[in-house]
Amino acid sequence: MSSATQSLQPLLDNVRRAWRTSPMPRFFQWWGGELAALLPVRWRYAFGGGAAWYLLEKQGDDWQVRRAGDSLPLATWSDSLDPAAQLVALSDALRGVDPEDLHIALCLPSTTMLRRSLLLPIAARESLQQIGAFEMDRQTPFRAEQVRYDVRDTQGPAPAGRFAAELVAVPRQTLDPLLERLRAVGIGIDAVDMASGYDRLGVNLLPPEQAPRRSHPRQRLNLALAAACVLLVVMSLGEWLHNRQAALSAMQSQVDSMRAEAQKVAALRQQLQDNAGAAGFLADRKLHTPSALSLLDDLSQRLPDDAWLERLSIDNAGQVGFQGQSKQAAKLIDAVKGSPVITDANFQGTIQADPTTGKERFYMVAQLRKPDTKAKATPAHTGSAR
Structure with a gap:
């Protein structure tokens, strides 16, 4: 007997003693006897065992x-x-x-x-x-x-x-x-x-x-069969766990694949939203930003007949720059004041006289009006820009 068995022997004796002193052995003996009495004698001999x-x-x-x-x-x-x-x-x-x-x-x-x-x-x-x-x-x-x-x-x-x-x-x-x-x-x-x-x-x-x-060969056989049953149960549980793990892995792969596809769809949706936003922004900006044609039309109506433009530029910030010549360039500020298209018109640099044409060369900058600050157009001067 090993030391471990010897150390457990008092505990096993106490458990055995508690079982024998309890009413359970008598109950199971009575219950088994009552159940056995319900069977025919031949069946009791055939299935009684032991x-x-x-x-x-x-x-x-x-x-x-x-x-x-x-x-x-x-x-x-x-x-x-x-x-x-x-x-x-x-x-x-x-x-x-x-x-x-x-x-x-x-x-x-x-x-x-x-x-x-x-x-x-x-x-x-x-x-x-x-x-x-x-x-x-x-x-x-x-x-x-x-x-x-x-x-x-x-x-x-x-x-x-x-x-x-x-x-x-x-x-x-x-x-x-x-x-x-x-x-x-x-x-x-x-x-x-x-x-x-x-x-x-x-x-x-x-x-x-x-x-x-x-000798008890049948008992040894029963123990071997019991061990085989336990082994089969363990193997069945292992196979069940393996199948569950395989199913979980397959589901995880499907989830990962669907997650990747969802991420692609989300990226395409975001790209579509960005494109739609950009297109909307451009459309909104085009809708609410005066066109170059309207700007030319407004300047042509407001500048006097002795003035003409040599260069006109509009940048992305809505800043307008126009260069030209006029007999009295200083009066051009008043001419473009009240324009529904541009505002804050000022000269950039100095006004210089052109000895060839006898007119004053100027360069002015202004800012395109925003939609919410667009003022009602004032009566324009007649004439055309050259």
């Missing part, structure tokens, strides 16, 4: 064997037969029984048994054999080494903190010759008990050193 107890009894000079709970014997043979014949009779009676489930109990008549009722503390459930040896001197005229005994929990009513038990004993001088005879014949038994109706009482007076050693 240990199949057969009772071996000595009737005078004869032996008989019957299944626990049945009243009719399966076989009867004389004890005077040779051991081989007795084994054949027993084997014929137990033919068809799984050797792993087969359990034989030697049942003694109640007249040979000594029974005493006990009320024991709850803590004594884990040491019934020691309690039986202690109670033997008090409850019977025998000493513990003179008898074969067992103590069973009767599940009967008991005061708080105690449980009902029964001490069952048989003198060794009665039991040991029977055990010697069975060993001589070659019949192995699993328990020594007392007959109770058609069944057994539920004690085991067989000495532990004489208990047969059994």
Whole structure:
């Protein structure tokens, strides 16, 4: 036993003790018995599983064997037969029984048994054999080494903190010759008990050193099958998780692809909005900004006949620059004042006389009027710009 198992042993003992003292074992035993009673006897034998107890009894000079709970014997043979014949009779009676489930109990008549009722503390459930040896001197005229005994929990009513038990004993001088005879014949038994109706009482007076050693291949197979089932469940869960992860990955890929497409659509929408905004801005600016033709028309009407323009420019900020010649350039400020197209007209630089034409050369700058500051047009002078 490893150190880890030894350290857990007290805890396991406490859990086992708490389970045995609780009402749950009795409930499950009663419930299982009630459910089993609803099945036909043949079905109970077929599906019962576990240990199949057969009772071996000595009737005078004869032996008989019957299944626990049945009243009719399966076989009867004389004890005077040779051991081989007795084994054949027993084997014929137990033919068809799984050797792993087969359990034989030697049942003694109640007249040979000594029974005493006990009320024991709850803590004594884990040491019934020691309690039986202690109670033997008090409850019977025998000493513990003179008898074969067992103590069973009767599940009967008991005061708080105690449980009902029964001490069952048989003198060794009665039991040991029977055990010697069975060993001589070659019949192995699993328990020594007392007959109770058609069944057994539920004690085991067989000495532990004489208990047969059994192999349990089916139990190992069941453990292997249980381990395989656990492995299959784990693999199924792993496969389920893998499928879920694969589905999640596929969905994530689709989401990423849709997100990329959505980003492209959003970029195209933004580009469309920008283009629409730019087009709207240009259309709005074109709508609310005076055209060069209207500017030329307004200047042609406002400048006197002796003035003409040599150059006209309009930049993106709406600043207008025009250069030309006039006989009286200083009066041009008053001429363009009140224009619905331009405002803030001023000379840039100085007015210079042109000796070739005899006129004054000028350069003026102005600002195109905005829509909200556009004034009502004033009567314009007649004439044309040259």
